[in-house]
Amino acid sequence: MGGPDAEAVLKPLHGVVEFVRSGDTIAPGVTVEATPGHTPGHLAIVVRDPSGGSTESACIVGDILRSPAQITAPTLTFSSDIDPDQARTERDRVLKRPDTVIAAGHFTDDVSGRVAQAGDAYTWTPVGGSPSPR
Template sequence: MTAPAPRITVGETSIIYLADGYGVHNPDTMMPGVDWAAHPGVLEDGQLVLTFGSFLIRAAGHNVLVDLGLGDMDVNIPGFAHVKGGRLLESLAAEGLSADDIDTVVYTHLHLDHIGWTSDVAPVPNASETKSATGLTFARARHLMAEAEWRYWTGEGAAEMGGPDAQATIKPLEGVVEFIRSGETIAPGVTVEDTSGHTPGHLGVVVQDPSGAGSGAVFIAGDIFHAPVEIDDPTCVFASDVDAEKARVVRESLMRRPDTVIAAGHFNNAVFGRVTAVGGTHTWTPIGHTPAAG
């Protein structure tokens, strides 16, 4: 029997974490300068384990995917990580849905572990050659992102490690991608918010009760957070932050939202939780079911 996927509800809206895979990362490469001894329990056998996946929002007849996981791959990136994906469509099927049932895809940003199922070709990092994609995985869906994100990765960031592959991601989206601005609604009760810093067009996705009956919200954070250590010590810098200082300001701002549940898709032990102030610091308090990394 398959364990229930981690999920939370806001009024009649459901937010479900769809697992795709996981990565075992070199912590000193990914978060340089962190004193890991001061953060017991974060590392597993000396490694930083991050989950990869997507958030499914089921709101008033709409099926929205926030980010598209890593894709179907099992790759070692020397000095950085061993990453493995490929479960997203299986996780979606467990919710009784197929790719054709998705009406909207919204990208928080275009790092490779958030775009893996864009097309029928996985964007394998450091591949000597990438096959040409023949179509979008979610062909019936709108594909949404911030314009600044698209412009960066098709311009000055095109050669940057960890960004979207031209054949697997950029070409399939050309002529299809739609740009959205901070504050726009993409489904009933679902809006996007500018959280640029980690990347130039990074978006957060805010889910509220469209009826207005409830006051709480769920904030799908993309790469604002990668691991709870960034909550314990918000001065942390993640290796792929394009603007580390701006990313820090965004993290600290999100931690000051007491009525907000944070959906942190990379957190290995629980993707839904709240940030709680403890003395002069903050801590992560998980809620809901626990996802499995493997």
């Protein structure tokens, strides 16, 4: 635990890949956003209408959401989170995003949905579905 050795991982990639930072635009309407806590340097991808005609966005969250249980019990962490407190903070920030479809690739069913705050927790409504308690 403690994460990968940045020097061992990143040094061989210099000159081979183009590195991005939080806030960088990688295509029209597509930006990356820092979501640290699970792993150092973790980024989410945010997709918006490049014309500005819609306020809705999609957020591909990567490893900050590992289980649907983290929707209804947002204080849950995983043993592989390098900084569980920071991971919780980032997860909470992302879950509070207005007008956002969340894409959570680690979910086995309904990987895309909308989140609504319900007290100290949240509800998950799959895209095209009704709210499902998790």
